[in-house]
Amino acid sequence: MKEQLEKLRSEALKALAAADMPAALDALRVRYLGKKGELTAILKQMGGLSAEERPVIGQLANSVRAEIEEKIAEYSQKLGEKALEAKLLAESVDVTLPGAEFPHGSRHPMSIVLDEVKDIFIGMGFTIAEGPEIELAEYNFTRLNTPEGHPARDRQDTFYLSEDDSVLLRTQTSPVQVRVMEKQKPPIRIISPGRVYRKDEVDATHSPMFHQIEGLVVDKGITMADLKGTLNALVRRLYGPDAKTRFRPHHFPFTEPSCEVDVQCFECKGEGCRVCKGEGWIELLGAGMVHPKVLEWCGIDTDVYSGFAFGVGLERITMRRFGISDMRLFFENDVRFLNQF
Numbered sequence: 051m052k053e054q055l056e057k058l059r060s061e062a063l064k065a066l067a068a069a070d071m072p073a074a075l076d077a078l079r080v081r082y083l084g085k086k087g088e089l090t091a092i093l094k095q096m097g098g099l100s101a102e103e104r105p106v107i108g109q110l111a112n113s114v115r116a117e118i119e120e121k122i123a124e125y126s127q128k129l130g131e132k133a134l135e136a137k138l139l140a141e142s143v144d145v146t147l148p149g150a151e152f153p154h155g156s157r158h159p160m161s162i163v164l165d166e167v168k169d170i171f172i173g174m175g176f177t178i179a180e181g182p183e184i185e186l187a188e189y190n191f192t193r194l195n196t197p198e199g200h201p202a203r204d205r206q207d208t209f210y211l212s213e214d215d216s217v218l219l220r221t222q223t224s225p226v227q228v229r230v231m232e233k234q235k236p237p238i239r240i241i242s243p244g245r246v247y248r249k250d251e252v253d254a255t256h257s258p259m260f261h262q263i264e265g266l267v268v269d270k271g272i273t274m275a276d277l278k279g280t281l282n283a284l285v286r287r288l289y290g291p292d293a294k295t296r297f298r299p300h301h302f303p304f305t306e307p308s309c310e311v312d313v314q315c316f317e318c319k320g321e322g323c324r325v326c327k328g329e330g331w332i333e334l335l336g337a338g339m340v341h342p343k344v345l346e347w348c349g350i351d352t353d354v355y356s357g358f359a360f361g362v363g364l365e366r367i368t369m370r371r372f373g374i375s376d377m378r379l380f381f382e383n384d385v386r387f388l389n390q391f
């Protein structure tokens with residue numbers, strides 16, 4: 051039995067030393083020291099020993115058990131440390147490495163120009179107003195002196211949302227004039243940027259969705275001179291102090307008199323070229339003195355107050371500003387285009 055025990059000890063110690071995982075140590079513990087393990091099996095023969103031999107073998111068996119248990123404890127601690135070390139090594143972060151580069155976007159050219167325009171007008175005492183894109187025909191047309199039967203209301207030109215043509219996608223930002231005047235007493239000085247919709251085919255200068263910036267001033271003694279001064283200030287801030295403007299008579303139902311404002315072609319300085327299609331001038335915006343009917347329908351006394359309004363296309367002024375020739379570039383979101391701003 052002594053030899054059996056010695057053999058068990060040396061075998062067990064060898065096996066334990068070779069174990070490379072905590073689970074393997076557990077299996078060896080069961081194999082050697084478990085209830086059905088090899089040590090128990092040897093000790094079952096104790097019954098056949100003499101009274102003198104029994105304590106000697108008993109002591110030896112205890113010391114073999116103690117030694118194996120000690121080794122198991124020692125190795126399991128070592129394996130645990132090793133595992134931790136490996137884990138730390140695998141998860142280690144080299145804080146000296148350069149950071150991963152985040153591709154960061156740039157501002158859309160129309161956002162850049164819109165912010166410039168807002169800045170220019172805020173500097174002149176205007177505030178920013180907003181209105182709904184889904185609008186009542188009442189506000190988009192009727193209250194703007196554009197009664198039923200007017201060609202601008204044609205189903206060919208406008209996206210109606212209801213069978214009776216009373217709700218639509220606004221075709222202009224001008225209905226915001228009415229919404230503001232209904233709520234606010236003069237003096238009024240607002241601009242209102244936003245999306246507008248018309249049934250246009252997409253090409254280099256048209257899109258069924260585009261952006262306008264509406265402007266409205268109502269106060270005592272407002273005249274065409276205020277309109278000209280304000281719009282000249284806008285154009286010079288956008289295109290430089292030498293930019294020349296031209297005010298042409300025009301017609302809008304909700305302004306009287308009305309005009310269109312052109313800016314002299316920056317390319318040919320008025321000579322006529324490809325950019326201005328030989329005109330020497332480029333059309334920029336529509337404007338006029340608010341029609342007295344429009345003011346009165348909003349409860350504004352036209353004996354006391356007058357006003358001017360204008361509407362400018364954001365795509366158009368952005369194209370001029372950056373020399374962009376195709377409007378589709380604004381909406382295609384090609385990063386090669388967007389990255390340039």
Ligand code: PHE
Nearest residue numbers: 222224336337338359360361
């Ligand atoms: N709403 C007009 C348009 O879309 C522009 C405009 C606005 C004209 C305000 C005069 C005054 O064409």
